[in-house]
Amino acid sequence: MRTYEVRTYGCQMNVHDSERLRGLLEDAGYVRAPEGDEADVVVFNTCAVRENADNKLYGNLGHLAPVKARKPGMQIAVGGCLAQKDKASIVRKAPWVDVVFGTHNIGSLPVLLERARIAEESQVEILESLEVFPSTLPTRRESAYSAWVSVSVGCNNTCTFCIVPALRGREKDRRPGDVLAEVETLVAEGVLEVTLLGQNVNSYGVEFGDRYAFSKLLRACGEIDGLERVRFTSPHPRDFTADVIEAMAETPNVMPSLHMPLQSGSDRVLKAMRRSYRQDRYLKIIEDVRAAMPDAAITTDIIVGFPGETEEDFQGTLDVVRQARFAGAFTFQYSKRPGTPAESMEDQVPRDVVQERYERLVALQDDVAWDENKLTVGRSLEVLIAEGEGRKDAATHRLSGRAADNRLVHFAIPEGVEKPRPGDMATVEVTYAAPHHLVADVFGAVRRTRAGDAWERAQDAPSSPSGVMLGMPTLGAKPMEPAVGGCQVG
Numbered sequence: 001m002r003t004y005e006v007r008t009y010g011c012q013m014n015v016h017d018s019e020r021l022r023g024l025l026e027d028a029g030y031v032r033a034p035e036g037d038e039a040d041v042v043v044f045n046t047c048a049v050r051e052n053a054d055n056k057l058y059g060n061l062g063h064l065a066p067v068k069a070r071k072p073g074m075q076i077a078v079g080g081c082l083a084q085k086d087k088a089s090i091v092r093k094a095p096w097v098d099v100v101f102g103t104h105n106i107g108s109l110p111v112l113l114e115r116a117r118i119a120e121e122s123q124v125e126i127l128e129s130l131e132v133f134p135s136t137l138p139t140r141r142e143s144a145y146s147a148w149v150s151v152s153v154g155c156n157n158t159c160t161f162c163i164v165p166a167l168r169g170r171e172k173d174r175r176p177g178d179v180l181a182e183v184e185t186l187v188a189e190g191v192l193e194v195t196l197l198g199q200n201v202n203s204y205g206v207e208f209g210d211r212y213a214f215s216k217l218l219r220a221c222g223e224i225d226g227l228e229r230v231r232f233t234s235p236h237p238r239d240f241t242a243d244v245i246e247a248m249a250e251t252p253n254v255m256p257s258l259h260m261p262l263q264s265g266s267d268r269v270l271k272a273m274r275r276s277y278r279q280d281r282y283l284k285i286i287e288d289v290r291a292a293m294p295d296a297a298i299t300t301d302i303i304v305g306f307p308g309e310t311e312e313d314f315q316g317t318l319d320v321v322r323q324a325r326f327a328g329a330f331t332f333q334y335s336k337r338p339g340t341p342a343e344s345m346e347d348q349v350p351r352d353v354v355q356e357r358y359e360r361l362v363a364l365q366d367d368v369a370w371d372e373n374k375l376t377v378g379r380s381l382e383v384l385i386a387e388g389e390g391r392k393d394a395a396t397h398r399l400s401g402r403a404a405d406n407r408l409v410h411f412a413i414p415e416g417v418e419k420p421r422p423g424d425m426a427t428v429e430v431t432y433a434a435p436h437h438l439v440a441d442v443f444g445a446v447r448r449t450r451a452g453d454a455w456e457r458a459q460d461a462p463s464s465p466s467g468v469m470l471g472m473p474t475l476g477a478k479p480m481e482p483a484v485g486g487c488q489v490g
């Protein structure tokens with residue numbers, strides 16, 4: 001039996017695509033390589049958004065060349081956004097790569113591996129557009145209790161800092177019936193939280209001519225028995241309509257959290273970014289969300305130092321941060337991305353200026369988030385217990401999980417209480433707030449769930465999921481990895 005390993009870089013869309021790649025490989029008879037073993041097939045699911053993504057890929061491929069030379073039959077495949085961008089040049093630069101496949105044909109991977117093996121030569125297959133919606137492919141999910149469900153792929157916007165439309169193509173919407181059927185199947189398997197995934201969920205339905213399709217989808221998720229938590233990412237302020245806010249507020253299992261990219265608080269910069277909303281529109285959506293859901297936690301993405309950004313523009317961003325009261329933000333320092341319109345814009349902001357603004361933004365956002373988090377002290381929360389997330393606090397044996405509003409919560413289980421499993425729910429009271437997490441040391445109760453049962457079953461299964469909770473990562477500054485991500489999905 002041949003073993004495989006999938007290495008994933010980039011956003012949630014890639015994380016989810018990797019679940020499909022694992023499903024495809026297991027369907028074709030491969031088994032997951034045990035941790036630390038050299039796999040027979042190594043698949044790189046790449047990202048073209050992160051800074052130096054290509055250097056990192058070729059560095060990693062270089063490390064594998066001697067491994068492959070001494071391991072007969074080993075195969076290396078490269079897929080994802082960088083493969084879509086660089087195509088055959090990958091095998092020119094790294095001729096020991098066996099397969100290159102793009103974002104539109106992940107389903108071809110097993111066939112391409114087989115073809116490369118028989119023909120004893122590299123196979124490169126890149127399609128220019130999507131033929132089959134990838135969510136019809138088998139999926140090997142990483143979490144037994146929380147799942148991504150694609151509602152669309154691609155994006156019809158043309159944000160000038162973003163490479164996603166060039167690499168993922170125009171938006172393709174999945175039929176609501178197919179989305180709901182997948183959610184129902186997941187719930188039957190024990191999943192209790194789903195995150196609906198699309199580059200721009202608010203334009204969902206544009207392909208089949210229903211501008212209310214996304215709010216209808218949220219309400220339909222509300223009808224699914226056993227589905228306790230529904231989230232979505234990413235929304236786009238341009239397409240955000242009142243019916244979505246109403247559906248969020250009126251559907252009990254749609255969680256009171258919203259991650260809505262701001263990118264800049266300056267109208268002038270938003271125009272240069274080709275983001276067709278303005279500061280007042282963004283703030284109005286937040287006002288409406290807060291009016292409908294007073295306890296909603298709102299988070300965002302912000303880019304600092306976009307070409308031409310002046311101090312006055314930057315002050316506009318700080319103003320929005322103060323007014324919007326974000327519970328968290330992914331903050332990015334702008335840097336050029338090959339192939340994007342912004343790459344050749346004049347007035348690139350000097351690095352030291354970007355760095356200094358970035359530090360001011362992070363300091364302000366941390367203060368705001370901390371103040372917002374302090375408002376939760378004394379509140380009772382139900383936390384979905386996660387594994388592999390957040391701080392491991394050996395001294396207090398704290399566990400971690402996510403509240404309904406997606407805040408990260410660390411909490412202690414008193415002695416004598418049976419240890420809950422990932423996927424179970426705990427009711428706790430918040431005793432302390434930090435800028436990026438809460439501590440809840442007053443314990444209420446544990447609710448054992450079907451999701452916890454599913455997690456336990458998965459531990460015994462061969463090639464079991466790692467149990468890693470693939471929820472939204474801890475929000476906060478990312479000073480070590482300057483990147484321009486666009487939407488969190490992109």
Ligand code: SF4
Nearest residue numbers: 155159162486487490
């Ligand atoms: S940033 Fe988001 S909305 Fe803009 S082009 Fe990229 S994926 Fe589309």
